[in-house]
Structure formats: structure tokens, C-alpha cells
Amino acid sequence: MNNVDNLEETIRKAKEGNQIAFSRLLDMFWNDVYGFQLKRTENENDSEDITIQTFSKAFDKIHTYNDSYVFKTWLIAISKNIHIDLVRKRKKSLLDSRSSADEITSALDATPSMEDQLIQEQNLADLLRDIKKLKPHYQTVINLRYFNELSYADIAANLNEPINSIKVKLLRAKKLLSEIIKARK
Numbered sequence: 578m579n580n581v582d583n584l585e586e587t588i589r590k591a592k593e594g595n596q597i598a599f600s601r602l603l604d605m606f607w608n609d610v611y612g613f614q615l616k617r618t619e620n621e622n623d624s625e626d627i628t629i630q631t632f633s634k635a636f637d638k639i640h641t642y643n644d645s646y647v648f649k650t651w652l653i654a655i656s657k658n659i660h661i662d663l664v665r666k667r668k669k670s671l672l673d674s675r676s677s678a679d680e681i682t683s684a685l686d687a688t689p690s691m692e693d694q695l696i697q698e699q700n701l702a703d704l705l706r707d708i709k710k711l712k713p714h715y716q717t718v719i720n721l722r723y724f725n726e727l728s729y730a731d732i733a734a735n736l737n738e739p740i741n742s743i744k745v746k747l748l749r750a751k752k753l754l755s756e757i758i759k760a761r762k
Contacts, residue, residue, distance in 0.1 A: 588648060591639050599636055602648075603748050607632075609649055610656050617660055625712075627663065629749070631656040633741035707757045715750035722747055 584605070590598035610631050614624035634655050635642075642651055708716055721732045729747070733740040 584648060585644065588639070588642065588644065591636070592642070599744070600748050600752075602635075603632055603745065604752065606649055606652055607749070610652050613653055614656055614660060617657075623663070627656060627659050629742055629745045630659045632745040633739055634659065636744065637739075637741045703761070704758075707754060707761065710757050711750060711753055715746065715753060718743060718746045719750050719754065 587598045587601050587605075591602055607628065611624055611628045614627045614631075615621065618624050618627070631652060635652055638655075642648070708719055711719065717736070718732060721727045721735060727735065729740050729743050732747075733743045736743065
């Protein structure tokens with residue numbers, strides 16, 4: 578009962594734009610969505626990309642979530658639709674170049690999270706070594722955010738990706754990086 582109340586409260590806060598709530602939802606449901614897609618696609622890269630897009634779309638459309646449905650089911654439905662769209666696009670044209678960039682809106686950057694603080698406290702040499710352990714697309718967003726000090730909107734423009742995808746990649750990259758740092762200590 579307590580977990581259900583806690584989830585409802587987290588979703589309510591996410592609907593209000595609370596970045597920590599988004600981060601909690603990502604942590605709670607990442608493995609469910611990723612695992613679901615891994616079974617469907619049998620491809621780690623596609624599964625990760627679809628999972629990032631799922632959370633990006635979910636965070637963008639969180640205000641439309643109806644709490645009479647199970648949140649995990651809502652995420653899986655979004656994920657399923659993204660996968661279907663991906664398959665259609667690939668069938669339609671393997672030679673098509675990337676579609677035109679999504680319109681980028683400015684967004685307020687979140688206040689530093691626990692992962693942000695842990696990352697900032699690290700010795701630079703150790704931190705750079707730890708960042709190299711991440712997948713290349715996570716390395717890129719971490720470098721652009723922390724070393725180039727770009728905003729979410731600037732990173733999105735730089736990588737020609739939707740701003741919510743950048744937010745999700747950064748949340749995931751920070752979580753993975755903090756786990757690497759904790760394991761080293």
C-alpha cells in the first residue's frame with residue numbers, strides 16, 4: 578500500500594514538473610521498459626534507444642497519464658508504439674537520412690541531484706577514467722553538460738535530438754556514473 582501511495586505521489590510531483598520525481602520514475606521503471614524491449618528487439622542498442630525515447634515521450638506527456646491505469650503498463654504501451662514506429666521507419670526507407678530536428682524549447686535546468694554532487698566531488702583524473710567506462714552516447718552528454726557547461730537546450734541542438742531525450746540520457750548517464758564511482762570507493 579505504501580509503495581502505491583509513494584508512486585502516486587511521485588507521479589503527481591512529476592506532473593508538476595519536479596525533476597527529482599522524473600528521476601525516481603526513471604529509476605523505478607528503467608529495467609522494466611529496457612527488459613521488455615530487449616526481449617522484443619534482441620538488440621541492446623535498440624532497446625536502450627527505445628527506452629530513452631519512451632521516457633522522453635512519457636515525461637513530455639505525463640500530464641495525459643490517467644491514474645486509473647497502471648503506470649508501468651502506460652510506459653510499456655508507449656514503448657511498444659515507439660518500437661512499432663521504428664520498425665515501420667526502417668522498412669519504409671533504409672536509405673533515409675535522419676528526419677528534421679525536433680523543435681527545441683528552452684527548459685529550466687534542474688537543481689543538482691545527489692548524483693550531480695557526487696560527480697562534482699570527484700578527482701578529475703578519476704572522474705575522466707570513470708566517464709570513459711560509460712557508453713559513448715552517455716560520455717557525450719556528460720561531457721557537454723559538465724565540461725562544456727551547456728544547457729539541456731544547447732545539448733539538444735548540438736546533438737540534433739529532442740530536449741526530453743537529452744534529459745533522460747543525462748539522468749541515466751548520471752545514475753550509471755554514480756554507480757561506477759560508488760563501486761570504486
